[in-house]
């Protein structure tokens with residue numbers, strides 16, 4: 352696994368060829384003509400975000416930044432799930448050292464993606480609940496396939512979406528819609544998401560989504576990159592700085608929270624309900 356990671360990073364650091372690296376959990380390919388990278392989450396069955404997947408994604412984003420990437424498409428290898436959000440097993444009876452690493456990596460992944468200097472498009476080709484929605488919201492543009500759901504449903508699970516999850520949504524759909532979405536923990540259908548601006552376009556196939564993503568990147572051909580990046584920073588920077596300042600405090604709170612026996616019982620029951628669903 353270590354060797355594969357090294358190979359994948361070495362390949363990413365040479366921007367002159369078309370590459371496709373098959374890391375175990377994130378496949379990264381770079382289009383030779385456009386310089387646009389595609390990162391495909393590939394952790395079956397539902398791309399739940401565990402420590403290993405987040406670590407690979409986080410490293411990929413760092414490398415793309417370092418190599419002055421032209422852009423990133425974030426998508427999934429599944430035909431039905433973009434990402435099921437945080438891997439609930441990371442939060443169930445957790446080993447505290449691993450849990451802390453998990454949460455720190457999640458924070459850093461968001462900082463890297465939300466604040467990337469390069470343009471980003473989420474091709475949401477499946478369901479995107481909770482952390483899956485966060486990944487999509489962290490991109491600048493969202494193109495979603497029909498017949499799926501997306502949203503920050505944490506309250507439905509008895510959880511509170513962290514402030515930076517909420518900020519990512521607020522920046523996309525405004526304060527009023529965010530408040531309604533978060534307090535109800537609503538999962539929006541693709542069409543509902545389009546209506547409130549949670550996604551930017553709805554398409555019928557992944558190919559169509561990739562075409563539309565190309566058109567989004569084309570918009571930047573005549574825009575000086577520094578003007579683009581500084582504008583993005585002016586809109587997103589304050590929320591990123593807020594997390595940078597509070598990340599340790601957040602960790603301390605979550606550490607206490609996660610060990611609450613009632614919460615652990617609720618998480619256990621939720622996991623069981625997901626399993627029961629399969630038996631129906």
Ligand SMILES: CCCCC/C=C\C/C=C\CC/C=C/CC(=O)SCCNC(=O)CCNC(=O)[C@H](O)C(C)(C)COP(=O)(O)OP(=O)(O)OC[C@H]1O[C@@H](n2cnc3c(N)ncnc32)[C@H](O)[C@@H]1OP(=O)(O)O
Nearest residue numbers: 399435436437438439442478480481482508510618625626
């Ligand atoms: C829930 C408690 C959280 C505790 C947090 C504690 C402290 C932190 C405090 C605050 C922050 C809270 C922030 C949370 C953000 C999150 O992202 S929490 C995760 C929320 N995600 C979900 O609720 C999604 C649940 N999954 C689904 O709804 C569906 O699986 C799906 C995505 C719509 C896909 O449906 P499909 O029918 O295709 O698949 P299955 O449901 O049959 O699932 C297949 C398989 O995968 C397992 N699984 C599904 N989701 C997760 C997951 N998020 N983590 C781990 N495993 C998951 C499912 O159990 C099945 O497993 P199997 O039975 O063993 O095959």
